[in-house]
Amino acid sequence: MTGRAPRLSRRALLGAAALSAVPLAAGCTAGATDPIVLAAGEPGGFYVEFAELLAAAVARGGMPATVAGTGGSVDNIALVRDGRAALGLALTDMAVAARRGEPPFDAAVPLLAIGRVYENYMQLVVRAEDPAAGTADLAGRPVSLGAVGSGAAVFGDRLLAVAGIGARVAHRPLRDAAHALEDGGTDALLWSGGVPTPALAELAARRPVRLLPLVEHLPALRAAHGGVYGPVTVPAGAYGVAAPVPTVGVANLLVCRPDLAAPTADAVARTLVAAAPDLVPRSAVGTQYLDQRSLIGTGDVPLHPGAAAAYRELHG
Template sequence: MTALSRRALLRGILGTPVVAALTAGCTVGAAPPLALAAGEPGGFYVEFGELLASALSAAGLPVTVVGTGGSVDNIQQLRAGRAAIGLALTDIAQAARNGEEPFGAPVPLQAIGRVYENYMQLVVRAEDPAVSTAGLAGRPISLGALGSGAAVFGDRLLAAAGISADVTRRPLRDAVAALESGSADALLWSGGVPTPALAELAARRPVRLLPLDEHLPQLRSRHGGVYGPVTVPADAYGHAGPVPTVGVANLLVCTPQLAPATAAAVARTLVTAAPALVPESALGTQYLDQRSLIGTGEVPLHPGAVAAYRELHG
C-alpha cells in the first residue's frame, strides 16, 4: 500500500461521525497500569513488551508486562479482561476474529498497529541428517508451547508437509533444553531474529534451521495470505548461510473496550519512540516500520489508533 493510499484510507475512516466524536479532545487521565500480555522468557515478545512498557510509562501511561504462553494465550487474556493490550501473530488474530480453532467463538479484536515480522524457525542440531521438514517424520519434536502461535502453526506445517511426528508442546526454555539433551530432535519457534534463547543455545553448541519456504504454497492455499516468504540472515545463529522460511506479521491488539484515548496514546508511542522499541540483539531486518504500522490486514484498526496516525501523518 502506498503512502498516498494509506493517507486516503485514514482520512476516509476518520471522516466518519462516530470516529470524529470518539477522537475529539481525548486525553489520557490517571489510571491503574495497563496489562500488556506478552510472551515467554527468552523470546522477543517479552523484550519488545518491556521496551514498549518503558516508553509508554515515560509518556505517562504506566504498563505492566504479563508473561504468557504466546499469541493464543494473549488473546484469551484480552477476551477475559485480564489484559488491555497484547501481542499476537496475524494468523492467530484472524482465527480469533473468525471464531476458528482454538477459540471456539469470535473474539472482536482490533489492532493498534503492525509492529514487526515473526520468523518461523525450525531448529535442529547441526549434525542432524534432516535437510527438510520431511526428515522429521515420526521423530520427537517440540512444536511450541501451549497457548502459543507456534503451536497452531506447527500443526499447520505438519499438515502442509504431509507428515506426522512425535509432538510435544514445550515452553521455549524447556524446548531448548530438550533439543540440547537429545530428548527432542527439533523445536519450532516463532519470533524475531535472533531470538535470545536460541542465540544462547547456538553459542553453546552448533544448531541450524531447516528451510520452510517449500510449504508456503500449501499454507497460503489453506490459510490465506497471512504467510509470506522471509529469510533468516546468514550468521543469525552461528556460521551458517541465509535460510528461507515463513514469515507472519505480528500485531499489537486490543478489544473495542479499550478507551480511544488510550489506544491513541499507544499508537502515538509506536511512532514517536520507534527507535527505542528495537531490542539490542535484533539484526534490524524485522522491526517496527512506521510506514506499515497500519497494515493490519483483516484485523481493523482501533478508532483511537486511527486518530493518532491521522494526527501524526495527515
C-alpha cells in the same frame, strides 16, 4: 504478509515523532493509577523484550503499564478477550482466526489492532549434525512445536498437516525446548519470533545448530489459511549459520478489544511512532521491528478508531 502497506517518508516519520510527545500525556486519563496490562509471551523471546520496552515508553508518557508473561499469541488473545489485559501481542494468523471463531478459538473474538509491530520468522531448529534436510525428514521423530497457548503451536500443527507428515509432537516452553534439543530429548524445535531470538542465540553459543528451510510449504499454507503467511529469509550469520535460510513469516500485531478507550489507543499508537528507535530489542538483526512503512498494515484485523485517528493526524 498481509499486503504491502503504504510507505511513509522519513520526513513524515520524524515530524510525527516531534508531534507526538505532547499528545501522549494528554491522551491518558488524568489521575489514573492502575497500570494497563500488556500480555506478552515467554522468557527468552522477543515478545517479552518488546513488551517491556513498550511498557516503559508509554509509562514515560504518563500512562503506567505492566507486562504479563504468557505462553504466546493464543494466551494473549484470551487475556484481552476476557478483559484481563488491555493490549496483547498476537501473530496475525491467530488474530484472524480469533476474529473468525476458527480453531483454536471456539467463538469469534472481535479484536482490533493498534498496529503491526514486527515480523515473526518461523524457525525450525535442529542440531547442526542432524542429517535432516527438510521437514519431511522429521517424520516419526520427536519435535517440539511451541508452548501450549502459543501461535507457534498452532502453526506447527498446520505445518505438519500441509507437509503430510506425522511426528512425535511435544509442546514445550522455549527454554525447555532448547535444553531438550541440546540434550537429545527432542530432534527439532519450532519457534516463531524475531531474529535472533535470545534463547536460541544462547543455545547456539553452547552447541552448533541450524535451521531447516520452510518456504517450500508456503503455497500450501496460503491455500489452506490465506495470505497471512509470506516468504522471509533468516539472514546469514544468525545463530552461526553461514548461509541465509528461506522460511515463512507472519506479522505480529498489537491487539485490543473494541471497548479500549480511544485516548489509550491514541496514546499507544503515538508511542509506537515516537519511540520506534527505542522499541527495538538490542539483539535484533535487520529491520523487522516497527517498520514505519507497515505499522498501519494490519490486514484483516481493523485498526482501533483511536489508533487510526492518531495515525491520520501524524501522517496525513
